[in-house]
Every structure is written in structure tokens, then in C-alpha cells.
Amino acid sequence: xxEKSPQVRGLRLDPETRCxxxxxxxDIIAIKMKCCGLYYACKDxxxxxxxxxxxxxxxxxxxQPVILCGACRNxxxxxxxxxxxxxxxxxxxxxxxxxxxxxxxYFEAMPS
Numbered sequence: 839x840x841e842k843s844p845q846v847r848g849l850r851l852d853p854e855t856r857c858x859x860x861x862x863x864x865d866i867i868a869i870k871m872k873c874c875g876l877y878y879a880c881k882d883x884x885x886x887x888x889x890x891x892x893x894x895x896x897x898x899x900x901x902q903p904v905i906l907c908g909a910c911r912n913x914x915x916x917x918x919x920x921x922x923x924x925x926x927x928x929x930x931x932x933x934x935x936x937x938x939x940x941x942x943x944y945f946e947a948m949p950s
Contacts, residue, residue: 843911848879855879855908864934866908869944877906881943896946
């Protein structure tokens, strides 16, 4: 029996997890929020729908699968995602490299 893909929440979602806020061709990841354990298309969708603040994933938790490729539904750990060069290691679809500007909303900052 095939495992069911995680449900993704968001506003105006398409089948590859693009949403009202981020809907370019490479905007195909969803993030499991630490605060509620649910996948959201983006921080703005979480703010609009969840009713509670986002909590960041600590570095000690970066081994957990919390990133979902909207193209193939492969789950990546934060470490895998940060090292994948903006491309899904399973299906090779490109992720938006500009998402790195939003990492601080989701992931604890690396020490300098």
C-alpha cells in the first residue's frame, strides 16, 4: 500500500504547493511548521490560517523531514534541503533559490 502524501495548507494552493503568495514555477516546496506539525505552503499562509506564531526549527532538529517537494512529494530534512543546491534530490525539479532569504522565519540561524 502506498503511503499517503502529507496534506499541505495554504491559500489558493495548486497541486505542486504554490500559493497565493508564492506562485512562480520554482515555488514548489512546503514547510512543516514546528509550532503545529502541519505543512504550509509559506509563512504568510501560516499567518493567515493558523492563529498562532511560527516557531523556528533548532539546529538540533534539522535531521527531521520537514520540507516537502511539491512536484514529487519527497520529504527532506532541513539539512538535506539546505545542501541540495535548490533542486529536489529525488526528482531534480528546481526550487526557488530566493527562498534562502526567508530561512530565518523557519530555521534557527547558523552560528557565525
